[in-house]
Amino acid sequence: MNLARPLLCCLFLPGSALPAFALIDHVAREQDIGTLRLGQRVLVDDGTCQGGMIKEVSGSKLTAGGIVLSRKCVPRSGPKTK
Numbered sequence: 184m185n186l187a188r189p190l191l192c193c194l195f196l197p198g199s200a201l202p203a204f205a206l207i208d209h210v211a212r213e214q215d216i217g218t219l220r221l222g223q224r225v226l227v228d229d230g231t232c233q234g235g236m237i238k239e240v241s242g243s244k245l246t247a248g249g250i251v252l253s254r255k256c257v258p259r260s261g262p263k264t265k
Contacts, residue, residue: 213240219252221245232256 209226210216216225219242227238236256243253 213238216240219250221250226257235259 208224209228211227212229213227216227219225219240221242221244224239224241227240229238232238233256235258237259238254239257240252240254242250244251
């Protein structure tokens with residue numbers, strides 16, 4: 184029993200941190216993104232798009248060299264009003 188508890192903690196601790204990384208979907212610089220998975224989207228607020236728009240970077244295509252990123256300006260969604 185003394186060995187089971189630390190072993191159990193070591194198995195569950197790394198898995199509990201993974202959902203926190205999945206929640207990050209808005210960064211200030213494109214360099215802060217890191218690696219993207221296929222289909223994953225991240226909003227980048229670096230000021231390169233015109234007013235009312237924000238840059239969306241997504242993993243769009245899988246090639247032999249890795250995942251190709253695509254960039255486009257999308258409307259910035261704000262708080263919904265009635």
